[in-house]
Amino acid sequence: MKNVLVSLLTCVLLALVTGCKGGDRGEGAAKQDAGAPAAEGNALTVKGSDTMVILGQQWAEAFMKARPDLRVQVTGGGSGTGLAALLNGTTEVAMSSRPIKPAEAQQVKARHGVEAKGTAVARDGVTFYVHESNPVRALSIDQLQAIYLGDLKNWKEVGGPDARIAVYSRENSSGTYVFVKDEVLKGQDFTSEALTLPGTAAVVNAISKEKYGIGFGGAAYGKGIRELAVKVGNDEVAPTEANIQSGRYPLSRDLFFYTRGEPSGRAKTFIDFTLSPEGQAIVTKVGYFPLKK
Template sequence: MKTTKLKIATLLLVLIVIGCGSNESKKITVKGSDTLVILSQKWAEGFMKKNPKTTIQVTGGGSGVGIAALINGSTDIANASRPIKPGEMDQIKEKYKANVLEIACAKDGLSVFLNKENKVSELTIEQLGNIYSGKITNWKEVGGDDAKIRLYGRESSSGTFEFFKEHVVKGDFSKYVQSLPGTAAIVNAVNKDKYSVGYGGAAYAEGVKDCKVKKDAQSEGVLPSAATIKDKTYPISRYLYMYLREKPTGETKDFIDWVLSPEGQKLVVETGYFPLK
């Protein structure tokens, strides 16, 4: 009798363990680009609502931080607002014997933020480069008031920093650029400082005005919008990426498929960025 009871108890314990395992929450970690944080949080919330057994943890820190976490194995997905570097790809290939998977997940018009009271409303790419390199230091040099230009930018681990440096500054930043830890901080600083300028993801432009950007002195100034990103008339646009160490499976694949679906891309528009199609 005791043996029978023991067998029944053991069987019940096994069934409980199996049952608990089937209901166990699956966790996906996403880390990196501050540009993508708000959008990724919305994606995570939307996906978890439909898939309550999956937990998605989203954190920022910058594109470089996310890719470093991908290399050391502490995140499943690295968000980046710039393409991964060959050296970073090599590290992952050497460590995990696999090729990095790059997934474009949205488009962004990298905005130049101005205070609403600033007379200046448009600048050429060359003027922006000269402002951020320190060659132009007063607003009167670009049609504004006689006032010193105060510069705000991202920290060097940011993909936005690297993209702006490569495509706009095309050289070294001025030593007077005040580096801030996220685009929201830059927008807040520009909102409070009439004679300042900043840059960052288009979705953050609240309480400031977007500067019209001109390819050259003869071109018309263009604001970032879905239409100008699509037809490539806005001159500072880019893809936003997700990087993985290998081809995704299970819940991670389901999440990425959902991000790229019409439902996931609808959130891109609602957040203030631009969809892939």
């Protein structure tokens, strides 16, 4: 009995000693810890564009399979929300479907002492959607402008049925909203009759159910509805990969990651992955277009 008690006391003392030394468990245990996934709170944060959120999540999943020691957390909210998070320090990478505004860039520089660095990671074409039963196949920029300003209200004015146009838009924190306001409306305000929805997927869902609706978003979301071509002179230019890559489609754009200063550390590792052949293949898989080689 005495020997048993001595053995127990010895084990307790050894446990206390190793605990005080920080739990030294040998070289094998140390190597295992080095390869363990990072805690969720230590994840690389990527936030912003709803247009890019599915793409960002696909990138993150593939990246974490290749790098199980790193974690990437992707959330949406809109390009403006992502860039605001970059400014206030709550995200390391902002996703944006539009270039950063000069005022936003100045705020980042004033607050953090470094320039906001934008990296193009994919190509997209802002696409206008209609219900699959709508006979209208193409609209000019002027016609789209008139519809979204509220000056053109009936489909019959553009070769469609005699029915009032139901106009759908994105919220003003969306980079796609800003792009359409700048490139289609030339800085003018959207009609007050436009129905604002929180994401491109919601716009697509609404148009798939609204026979006389029109909405817009990224090319990757054009499922279950029909995408309009854009009239350019006598041509009707569809948002195909060739037309978007060449810029012939007039609403082509780059999709960006923004960082505070040049990408470094885990942010650079992740961005480099998105630009790799594997990362650019995911762009195609999701439905957007890879950068030109």
